[in-house]
Amino acid sequence: MKGHHKEVLFGLYNDEEVLMNAVKKANKQHLDIMDVYSPFPIHGLDPVMGLEESRLHIVGFIFGMLGTLTALIGISWIFGGSLMFHGDWPTIFGGKPYWSLPAFIPITFELTVLFCAIGMTVVFYIICGLGFGVDNPVLDDRITDDKFCLAFQTNDMDASAVDNLKGFFQSTGAEEVHTKTI
């Protein structure tokens, strides 16, 4: 996201209960929350923020199926004996037919799990904007330790709206309010 700077107004809270109440209040006032940062997962925060169910498991399913297919096609291509493949290097193991499904199940299972795990991890990194060489500025170092942060993006806001937000922070018990451009 180079070239696109975000102006962020954020408040730091000392306690997750206070933060939860602030998020609830922000929703009631229809304020557009950019994000909430916390050093640990807060139980019940997701529905309050209005976050939806993650769709990462669908990615997992698709990658898993891809792994299953890769394994079955790969094995069939090597051993042949099936409808589509004549066998690139047919080998007899234990006197079984070239193409014998029970022997392929463990490999198919492993590749399914492998594709699923790697696919989900990579997709997760991409949608979270993480990865090598990606710069992810931290609003304040203390939100990785003991502070709870509620952030608003103020790029297109006029001064009165920003003042309104500052008033909101004050009324909800934020310890500090800062602005930062990231």
Next chain:
Amino acid sequence: MKQFTFEAKQKNFLIGMMGLGILCLILSFILEPAQIAEGGTHARFWSNFLLNVVFFTGIAFMITFVIAAFTLAYAGWYVVFKRIWEAFSSFMLPGLIMMVIIGIAVYAHMNHLYHWADSDAVASDKVLTGKSSFLNKNWYLFGSIIIVGSWIFFGRKFRQISIEEDKHGAEVADFAYHRNLRKYAAIFLPIAAFTGPAIVWQWVMSVDAHWYSTLFAWYSMASWWLAGCSLTIMLIIYLKSKGYLEAITKEHLHDLGKFMFAFSIFWTYCWFSQYMLIWYTNNGEETIYYFTRKSEYPVLFFGNLVINFVLPFLILMRNTTKRRYGTLFFSAALVFFGHWFDYFYMIKPGVFITAKEALEHGKEGAHEAAGHAVEHAASFVPGFTIPGLLEIGVFLGFTAFFIYWVFNQLTKAPLMPLNDPYMEESLHHEVQSYE
């Protein structure tokens, strides 16, 4: 919290079903399949009885095992329905009584369920002679009593501590009752882990007296636990529809659904591992087991995989199916029947082969090993190659008996433990916050 009352209507219905079960059991005594009727061993009756006794006693045992495991694992979420599991666990007592009936019948040679119980056959058979220190009628009867008796002791202890905790739990310091429960659970767990497989070997695996598999106990105990888990889900949904157990939410059911899903895969893993090793090794005395089942009992062999793996896997994979009572109840019913069907598959073919061979043995007077059943023509045998109506009737009767027993136990104590230290955690159990 409402105290459970066992309504007259439910009682009448369950007693009616039990009547149906007894009727079907008697009919299966008379209606022996033509292929083995001459032998006069009443294999259909005895195998039906064995199948259901083993199935329901095993459910009670595995639930006791899981109570112990959960207690030691600091699990809190299950406490709201712990009373249902305690009631399940108490079914080991009638289970043992019925098992003793079978044991006495084996002892007195009133049936021919087990090839190893035939002393003439054992004397002329090296394999069976070698196994006779474990597979003999003395150990079958008295070993079952000792082992299941010890399980009953622990099951009753868990229940007793839990009831005591209801009464005096608030008065004692430092969760004394719960600590006591943990002590008993810790003793029970290794005992159950070693005796459970032994019981499975002698009750179930030994119907194929020559065959053995080291994975068998894993596979059949997973089957018991799945049956118990699915029955729990169905009972909870039923009791909730009657207005009880309002503290059990879909969060608890979601987790039970996950258990059902995960252990269905675990069950398949065990099933497949056992199959694949035997298939690959291709050792005659082992392969014959699967060869016979695939060629002569294809409905059991493939049906088992479809009901217990393919369907639960596809249905329960979605998050939402585990959180909706309708789909969850449906899949629980499927899995419950599926694992009964699994036990049917474990027991019936072996009993049929044994009965058939006893018949031929009598005819020819020749000594033949149990593995020689392959040449018997594959044909439809009611009550053996697929469950007949009588088998379904007996199954329903036993299910009614089990539920009757459980409901009767539920009336004796509050439906939820009152002073369990994990109760509060269980009440606030939440798996996912979005819908």
